[in-house]
Structure formats: C-alpha cells, structure tokens
Amino acid sequence: MALLDRAIVHLLPAVPRPVVRIISSRYIAGSDLHDAVETVRRLNAHGKKATIDVLGEEIATEEETRAFARAYENVLDAIAREQLQSGISVKLTALGLQLDEQLCRENLDAVVDAAAAYGNFVRIDMEDATTTDATLRLYRELREAGRDNVGVVLQASLRRTVDDVAALVDLKPSVRLCKGIYVESPAIQYRDPNEVRASFMHSLDALLDAGCFVGIATHDDRLLDESKRVLAERGLGTDAYEFQMLLGVRPHVGDALVAEGHKLRIYVPFGAQWYEYSLRRLQENPSIAGYIAADTVGRILGRKNGSA
Numbered sequence: 001m002a003l004l005d006r007a008i009v010h011l012l013p014a015v016p017r018p019v020v021r022i023i024s025s026r027y028i029a030g031s032d033l034h035d036a037v038e039t040v041r042r043l044n045a046h047g048k049k050a051t052i053d054v055l056g057e058e059i060a061t062e063e064e065t066r067a068f069a070r071a072y073e074n075v076l077d078a079i080a081r082e083q084l085q086s087g088i089s090v091k092l093t094a095l096g097l098q099l100d101e102q103l104c105r106e107n108l109d110a111v112v113d114a115a116a117a118y119g120n121f122v123r124i125d126m127e128d129a130t131t132t133d134a135t136l137r138l139y140r141e142l143r144e145a146g147r148d149n150v151g152v153v154l155q156a157s158l159r160r161t162v163d164d165v166a167a168l169v170d171l172k173p174s175v176r177l178c179k180g181i182y183v184e185s186p187a188i189q190y191r192d193p194n195e196v197r198a199s200f201m202h203s204l205d206a207l208l209d210a211g212c213f214v215g216i217a218t219h220d221d222r223l224l225d226e227s228k229r230v231l232a233e234r235g236l237g238t239d240a241y242e243f244q245m246l247l248g249v250r251p252h253v254g255d256a257l258v259a260e261g262h263k264l265r266i267y268v269p270f271g272a273q274w275y276e277y278s279l280r281r282l283q284e285n286p287s288i289a290g291y292i293a294a295d296t297v298g299r300i301l302g303r304k305n306g307s308a
C-alpha cells in the first residue's frame with residue numbers, strides 16, 4: 001500500500017491542475033477569503049464550528065511574513081463581520097519562525113492581539129519536528145505574558161509528546177491533540193499505529209487529568225470510540241473538550257458526533273497557494289494520497305451505484 005501511495009504522489013504533478021482542483025475542492029475551501037466564509041457559514045448551519053487556516057508556502061522574506069499576519073487579521077475581521085463561529089489556525093513558519101524567532105514572535109503577537117480584540121481564539125498548528133521546541137517555547141512566552149486566547153497542538157506520534165504534556169500542564173493549556181502528519185525518523189516517532197494510538201490516549205488522559213481543554217483531532221474510529229468512552233467515564237461536559245476534523249474528511253462521522261451532542265470543529269484551509277500546498281502535503285505524507293484516491297474512487301463507484 002505504501003508503494004501504491006508513493007506511486008500516486010509521483011504521478012500527481014502530471015495530473016492536470018483543473019483535475020487536482022476538483023479533487024482538492026473537497027478538502028480546501030477555495031482560493032480566497034470569500035470561499036472560506038461561505039464554507040464556514042455552511043458548516044455553522046450544520047452545527048459545526050470551524051478554524052480557518054490561510055495556506056502559504058515557501059515564506060522567504062520578512063515582508064511575506066508580515067503580509068501573512070495581515071491576512072489573518074483580515075480573516076478575523078471577516079469572522080466578526082459575518083458573525084461566524086470560527087477561530088483561526090496559524091503555522092509559525094508562515095509567520096517567520098525559520099527566518100527569525102523574534103520576527104515570528106512580533107507577527108504572532110499582532111495576530112493574537114487582533115484575535116483578542118474580537119474575542120477570538122488562535123490555535124498554533126504544530127509543524128515538523130524541527131519546529132517543536134521553538135513552537136512550545138513561543139507558546140509558553142505568550143501565555144506567561146498573559147495572553148490566554150491561544151492554544152497549541154501536540155502530536156501523539158512523537159515519542160516526546162507525553163513529556164511535553166507534563167511540561168505544559170502548569171499553563172493549563174488548550175491543546176489540540178492529533179497523531180501528527182509529518183513523517184519523522186523512527187528514533188523520535190512511533191511508527192506502529194497501535195503505539196501511536198496508545199500515546200494519543202495516554203496524552204488525552206494526562207491532559208484531562210490536569211483539567212486542560214482538549215480538541216480531540218482524529219478521524220480514526222478506534223480513537224473516537226476510546227475518547228468517547230473516557231469522556232463518558234469522567235462525566236465531562238462540552239466545556240472540557242471538543243472533537244476536531246479536517247474539511248471533507250469523513251463528514252458523515254462528524255455529523256454523527258454532532259447528532260450525539262458533541263461539539264465539533266472543522267479545520268478549513270483556504271488560499272491562493274492551494275495547489276502547491278496540496279502537492280507538498282501529499283509528498284510529505286504519501287498515505288494521504290492513498291486515502292484521497294480510495295475516497296475519490298469510492299465516491300465515483302458510489303455514484304455509479306446510485307448512492308451519492
């Protein structure tokens with residue numbers, strides 16, 4: 001299967017852009033802010049909250065990082081103006097993390113302050129393992145400076161995550177817990193799916209023990225069932241957690257969570273660089289190409305069978 005996934009990724013650049021656009025339109029709201037607003041409005045109408053991500057690639061200059069921060073301020077403005085139920089998700093590399101940590105901090109401060117002025121919340125996405133220390137460091141700095149409308153992401157597939165939870169809980173952080181999308185060296189990352197799940201559940205337990213708010217970000221049936229069991233055993237209400245999913249991924253599973261009374265937030269990426277972003281993510285993690293290919297073929301076959 002891994003070979004097939006990698007073959008799909010190699011073939012992708014040869015697939016005509018309009019075809020990639022049709023396939024990716026399920027997972028990406030569109031190229032501009034208006035597309036994101038319409039997507040979030042639709043999700044809100046179905047009882048789902050959102051977090052909006054501005055897609056960007058290859059940030060090389062200070063001016064580009066400042067433009068990114070301004071783009072997020074526009075998103076926050078649109079969320080308030082359109083009265084949407086949505087926060088934002090930011091990648092620190094887009095704000096300059098790999099150029100200059102101080103520049104990144106300034107951009108992040110600007111975005112977090114703008115969000116606070118609107119009564120909104122900023123989630124700092126977690127990127128590849130070269131950024132983990134700096135991301136957690138900046139998160140701690142913000143919180144110690146009294147900025148509370150900000151949360152972070154931890155990746156259960158990293159061996160360090162259980163320790164990161166322990167090191168963070170004094171801040172009572174709002175954490176999005178996910179498996180982690182980046183493929184890292186086995187020395188620092190669990191590869192066995194069951195080890196990743198065990199780390200996920202261990203981290204979830206530790207975060208809930210410490211009274212942290214957790215965004216349980218997964219589409220994995222086993223983790224969803226286990227998490228629901230843990231939440232029920234602890235008698236936790238929806239002020240203590242929410243489920244989170246990616247736009248277009250297993251939406252029927254998300255519908256079921258909402259119908260059961262859970263809060264659900266959908267990650268909504270948009271941006272002019274949707275094509276570059278899609279290719280890069282697929283190259284980083286070819287198994288996603290397999291998921292998308294299987295899903296696309298399944299939906300085509302489903303339609304042929306008359307079950308849309």
Ligand code: FDA
Pocket residue numbers: 124125126127153155176178179180181182217218219220221244245246249250265266267288291292295
């Ligand atoms: P798993 O990979 O086992 O997927 C379960 C099933 O879901 C698959 O069998 C497939 O059917 C479907 N599926 C999952 N991903 C799919 C996809 N992309 N396309 C189509 N089908 C898919 N990672 C990270 O490193 N940093 C981050 O900040 C975030 N942020 C984030 C936010 C939110 C809201 C979510 C849901 C996820 C992330 N992730 C992330 C990604 C996360 O780490 C992980 O890669 C994916 O969620 C897939 O892992 P699952 O737990 O869903 O399990």
